[in-house]
Amino acid sequence: MRIVIIGGGIGGLTAALALRREGLEPVVYERAPALLEVGAAIAVWPNAFRVLERLGLGETLLARAGRIRSVRWLGRDGQEYKHFAFPETGAPAVALHRADLQGALLRALPAESIHLGKTFVGFEEAGEDVRALFDEETEVVCDVLVGADGLHSRVRARLLEDGEPVYHGYTVWRGVARLEHAALKPGTASEIYGAGQRFGVGLVGLGRTGWWATANEPEAVTESASEHATKLLRLFEGWCTPVRELIEATPPETILRNAAYDRPAAARWGVGRVTMLGDAAHPMTPNLGQGGCVAVEDAAVLARCLAKYKDPQVALRVYESRRRERAAAVASYSRRYGAFGQWRSRAATRLRARLLSSVPESVGRRLLSLVFDYDACAVEV
Numbered sequence: 084m085r086i087v088i089i090g091g092g093i094g095g096l097t098a099a100l101a102l103r104r105e106g107l108e109p110v111v112y113e114r115a116p117a118l119l120e121v122g123a124a125i126a127v128w129p130n131a132f133r134v135l136e137r138l139g140l141g142e143t144l145l146a147r148a149g150r151i152r153s154v155r156w157l158g159r160d161g162q163e164y165k166h167f168a169f170p171e172t173g174a175p176a177v178a179l180h181r182a183d184l185q186g187a188l189l190r191a192l193p194a195e196s197i198h199l200g201k202t203f204v205g206f207e208e209a210g211e212d213v214r215a216l217f218d219e220e221t222e223v224v225c226d227v228l229v230g231a232d233g234l235h236s237r238v239r240a241r242l243l244e245d246g247e248p249v250y251h252g253y254t255v256w257r258g259v260a261r262l263e264h265a266a267l268k269p270g271t272a273s274e275i276y277g278a279g280q281r282f283g284v285g286l287v288g289l290g291r292t293g294w295w296a297t298a299n300e301p302e303a304v305t306e307s308a309s310e311h312a313t314k315l316l317r318l319f320e321g322w323c324t325p326v327r328e329l330i331e332a333t334p335p336e337t338i339l340r341n342a343a344y345d346r347p348a349a350a351r352w353g354v355g356r357v358t359m360l361g362d363a364a365h366p367m368t369p370n371l372g373q374g375g376c377v378a379v380e381d382a383a384v385l386a387r388c389l390a391k392y393k394d395p396q397v398a399l400r401v402y403e404s405r406r407r408e409r410a411a412a413v414a415s416y417s418r419r420y421g422a423f424g425q426w427r428s429r430a431a432t433r434l435r436a437r438l439l440s441s442v443p444e445s446v447g448r449r450l451l452s453l454v455f456d457y458d459a460c461a462v463e464v
């Protein structure tokens with residue numbers, strides 16, 4: 084089966100690896116000339132870690148990651164609202180540098196299965212063939228086309244024509260500091276809440292700390308890369324230690340800025356011999372750190388379906404039917420959690436502090452279990 088994957092992000096690379104483990108030989112086409120992501124940390128939660136472990140990457144990732152065993156919610160003055168341990172799910176939760184995750188996936192794939200510098204522009208179905216069209220008027224004929232081309236997916240635009248993603252009113256910055264501050268508890272991720280702003284922190288292994296910061300602002304606000312650090316220091320002035328220290332210990336040119344987008348759940352992800360996965364299919368706001376993890380789940384289920392069913396169209400429709408509800412549920416949970424986190428008024432922030440302080444740990448653990456317990460390798464296909 085000739086399988087073409089558009090996009091060499093976490094979803095596309097994991098799909099390529101999962102398909103190879105099933106004995107198939109997919110080829111990835113990526114528009115970037117090189118696959119190296121700077122500046123960002125990524126949380127790999129148990130639902131994704133168990134897939135990556137079965138693909139043979141468990142030890143490699145653990146060697147370069149920080150484990151996360153509990154979460155702390157705090158006010159901007161450092162007052163602790165709640166600290167609770169993660170539920171036991173049989174797989175670890177970790178945070179690591181994105182380049183380490185991407186590097187592990189890349190090294191597990193043959194170099195000739197990834198073509199860089201190829202920009203996908205469209206596709207045509209002709210009988211049992213799909214023609215994937217690229218810039219410079221090149222094309223590749225395949226049996227299955229998988230759009231793993233992210234938030235502004237061209238595969239999606241051609242399939243669904245459903246316009247632009249939805250902006251949720253806040254910006255997210257993130258960085259990796261070369262620092263392990265004494266105020267940070269090993270194994271604990273912290274989320275600090277202010278008025279329309281949040282700051283999240285976790286150790287990402289090898290003496291580094293990943294952080295993210297949010298602030299409410301209109302979609303039209305722009306800023307140059309050189310302005311990120313100065314703006315963040317102003318926005319988070321007076322916040323508890325080590326917010327300022329982490330921003331200052333991050334090389335300014337590596338700070339990334341993204342707007343918080345998602346889309347309403349789509350009723351279909353594919354047609355004929357074409358499908359999607361990851362952000363192309365179900366972009367989600369970053370509040371749960373689950374977008375990449377759910378893409379990893381997609382990859383595992385897609386590979387199992389294509390290995391099981393001879394007819395690619397049957398395989399793709401079974402894959403989509405097994406994944407749509409799960410992805411929509413996580414995206415919705417993330418959207419609501421983000422809206423709550425960005426509450427701004429005095430009354431709302433007081434109420435939030437009370438809610439976060441009073442939520443029973445068992446409820447927190449049960450909510451996390453809903454996301455963490457999912458096993459993409461055990462879903463019936």
Ligand SMILES: Cc1cc2nc3c(=O)[nH]c(=O)nc-3n(C[C@H](O)[C@H](O)[C@H](O)COP(=O)(O)OP(=O)(O)OC[C@H]3O[C@@H](n4cnc5c(N)ncnc54)[C@H](O)[C@@H]3O)c2cc1C
Pocket residue numbers: 089090091092093094095112113114115124125126127201202203204231232233234235236237255256257295341360361362363367369371372373374375376377378
């Ligand atoms: C601030 C922030 C924090 C996050 N934190 C986490 C986290 O901790 N954990 C987590 O799991 N997720 C997290 N996410 C979400 C995660 O980054 C995404 O969900 C994930 O990267 C999606 O993977 P993907 O492969 O679907 O898409 P992408 O990673 O976007 O990859 C798409 C790829 O397709 C390529 N491409 C695009 N268009 C074309 C084209 N026309 N032709 C060829 N190639 C193309 C792109 O260059 C890119 O390499 C976060 C997101 C944000 C914004």
